[in-house]
Structures are given as C-alpha cells and as structure tokens.
Amino acid sequence: MTRVLFVCLGNICRSPSAEAVFRGLVRERGLEDTILTDSAGTGAWHVGNPPDxxxxxxxxxxxxxxSDLRARKVEDTDFAEFDYILAMDNSNFRNLERMRPSAYAGTLAMMMDFAGRNGEEVPDPYYGDLSDYETVFDMLKPAAEGLLAHILDEMKK
Incomplete structure (x- = not known):
C-alpha cells in the first residue's frame, strides 16, 4: 500500500482539493486497494470541518x-504512516521539514514538482473568488497525474 498525504495550512481548500483530484485518478484506475489518500493542515483552526x-x-x-472529507492537523505520526507528504506552498513545506524526523524515508515534496513545475506554489484561494478555486483545480490536475505516474513507476521497480 502506498500512502499519500496532501498538506496546506488549514486543510479546507488546497489540500482537500488535491486529495479529491488524486483520489479521483486512483478510483478511475481501480487502485483504491493500492493507494491510500489523506489530507491535513499544519494549522488546527478548522479541525473537524468539511472543505470550504x-x-x-x-x-x-x-x-x-x-463532502466526506474533514480537516485535521498534521501529526508527528504522519511521517511514519505516509510514503509521500506533499506541501501546497513553501511555508507549509518548511513547517513539514521542521517536523520531519531524521529517520523519515518517504518523500517530502511540493505538489507542483510532479507537474514539472519545481518549487511552484499552489496559491491559497481562501480570500479570493470562485475563479481562484478554479485555478487551483486546474493546477492540481496535471500535478496529480504526474504524481500517480511517478508512484506507478516506483511500484514497478
């Protein structure tokens, strides 16, 4: 089982959107028994709430x-449970780097790295309008496709 965790600040906009897009690709390919998805935030403001x-x-x-997703905060145990931990922006990436135990053998990366856009951030749409959310989904789709291709290549090894 490959486990993937998507992380943003509050876990109500970007990371649940990334989880939904990636989960959709996993379902399309019938890989639900092979790849597990989850999302979390580095902050705890929205714990228990559904996505925005x-x-x-x-x-x-x-x-x-x-609609089934609920916000949660990243826990230290996530580094033992997830093979991939993907940050939506630099600030959350740095927070995750500080949390990461030295023994973590998984992949900690930026989400957009898997779209070939290394280091690019997924912008936070929270203070924007619907077009900002559309931009996020448009960015997440190729990143999720690249991530799935990467994971499937790794499984073949």
Missing part, C-alpha cells in the same frame, strides 16, 4: 465529491 464550500462547489463542477 467554494472548494466543494468548484470540485463538484470538475467531477470531484469531497
């Missing part, structure tokens, strides 16, 4: 249902 209504609205428009 705007993220859900745009997600549904793109064919992704994320």
């Amino acid at each position: 209504e705007r993220a859900q609205l745009v997600g549904r428009h793109y064919g992704y249902d994320m």
Whole structure:
C-alpha cells in the first residue's frame, strides 16, 4: 500500500482539493486497494470541518465529491504512516521539514514538482473568488497525474 498525504495550512481548500483530484485518478484506475489518500493542515483552526464550500462547489463542477472529507492537523505520526507528504506552498513545506524526523524515508515534496513545475506554489484561494478555486483545480490536475505516474513507476521497480 502506498500512502499519500496532501498538506496546506488549514486543510479546507488546497489540500482537500488535491486529495479529491488524486483520489479521483486512483478510483478511475481501480487502485483504491493500492493507494491510500489523506489530507491535513499544519494549522488546527478548522479541525473537524468539511472543505470550504467554494472548494466543494468548484470540485463538484470538475467531477470531484469531497463532502466526506474533514480537516485535521498534521501529526508527528504522519511521517511514519505516509510514503509521500506533499506541501501546497513553501511555508507549509518548511513547517513539514521542521517536523520531519531524521529517520523519515518517504518523500517530502511540493505538489507542483510532479507537474514539472519545481518549487511552484499552489496559491491559497481562501480570500479570493470562485475563479481562484478554479485555478487551483486546474493546477492540481496535471500535478496529480504526474504524481500517480511517478508512484506507478516506483511500484514497478
């Protein structure tokens, strides 16, 4: 089982959107028994809440249902449980680097690295409008496809 965790600040916009897009690709290929997905935030402000209504609205428009997701905070144990931990921006990446135990053997990376856009951030749409959420989904799709291709290549080795 390969385990993937998507991380942003509050776990109500970008990381649940990334999880929904990636989970959709995993389901399309019938890999639910092989790849597990989750998302979390480095902050705890929204723990227990569903994704932002705007993220859900745009997600549904793109064919992704994320109504079952609930925000949670990144825990130290996530480094023992997840093979891939993917940050949406530099600030959260740095927070995760500080949390990462020296023995972590998984991959800690930026989400957009898997779209060939190394170091690029997925912008936070929280203070924007629906077009900002659409931009996020448009960015996440090629990154999720690249991530899945990478994981499938690694599984072949």
